[in-house]
Amino acid sequence: MSAYEELLARAEADPGVVGLILSGSQARGTAGPHSDHDVFVVVPEHDGRWVTSLTPALDTAVLTVDELADVSDRWARYAYRGAVVLLDRLGGRISSLVEAQATLAPAEVDAFVREQLDGYINFVYRAAKSRRDGHADLARLDEIEAGPWLLWTLFALHGRVRPYNKYLRWELERYPLPAPWTAERLIAEPPSAWFTELERLARARGFGDVVDGWDDLSLLRSVSP
Template sequence: MDAFEDLLARAEADPAVVGLVLTGSQARGTATVHSDHDVHVVVRSRNERWHTTRRTAELDEIVSTLDELADTSDLWQRYAFRGARVLLDRLGGGVAALVERQAVPTEAEATAWARDALDGYLNLAYRAAKSRRDGNALAATLDERESVPWLLTTVFALHSRLRPYNKYLRWELETYPLPEPWTAAVFPARALRDPIGMFPDVARLARGRGHGDVLDAWGNDLALLNTYV
């Protein structure tokens, strides 16, 4: 019995465990020979058997209480639950509902993230455009690279989605497709190669989602940005 099977057996035999959630590459079907198993062991409260997270080359045994699984304040951690597989749910779907809540933002959350990220993307795009205008290629390139995370967050939030980890960007777009030009075949490569050049597409998407005021707040600066995309 390997470490993963041993954990399943121990958890299923222990009524203190109310849920088991498989995340990561093993859950998403993207595992390689180097991939371990990431398993969240959900308990009502920690005890001597289930107390701390244990990590090995084969298995990450991540102990979480129900309250911790319900806490959505750690934004970056939430994508871990995208595509997760619930292996045990002694709450009649309650564990699955908490996993879904982690993986899918509310409309209010997505709106707030989109507006914040859009403004950050515009800031760096404008800085890059000014540097290009002034002949400072190094500064422009650095700003362009720095804009990529803001661009990714903006686009996914405008589609009411969490930004995926970079490792799973292509998997996300292939599994849960977005319309052109945000497809798996186009978006990842173009986001890296020409993030500022995507400004017109971002602007159209943002206005279509009702966030034209964020763009308009930049006033005449957008004219410079349009010149250098």
């Protein structure tokens, strides 16, 4: 019996375990020969019987129900996208909490977009000025920093959390966004090339005031298709 199978059997036999969640590549169907199993074990409280552990074959994270309900760690949230609930002894609550982690509520969309769109504009504007002034190397660094802000903005505008880079293709193949937002283009093109498209989308979703908070974006519009 593998370590994963032993974990499942132990959790099934323990009434103190209220939820079991499979995450990562095994849940998303992208596992390779070196992939491990990533499992969240949900308990009412930490009592020492279940502990978080990391091994080459099995990563086990132990959470309380309250910790599973906490969506404040935005980077951790994509772990629940495509996750499989293996055990739910709370009448569907575990599944609901997993869904809440993997998607954005309307209030979260507003907060995320406003923050991330402003950050994206900041970095692509800095990159544009560096290119204008003949500092292509510095512009490249700002382009690199603009990437995460672009992805957070784009996915938040669609009520979704940003995928990890490893799963960007999986995300957009399984849950595509409207054209022109394809994985291949997002990977291949620099963040500044998306300014016009992102501005158009942001204005259509009611976030034009964020863009208009910047004095002069003609430098960006002149180079963005």
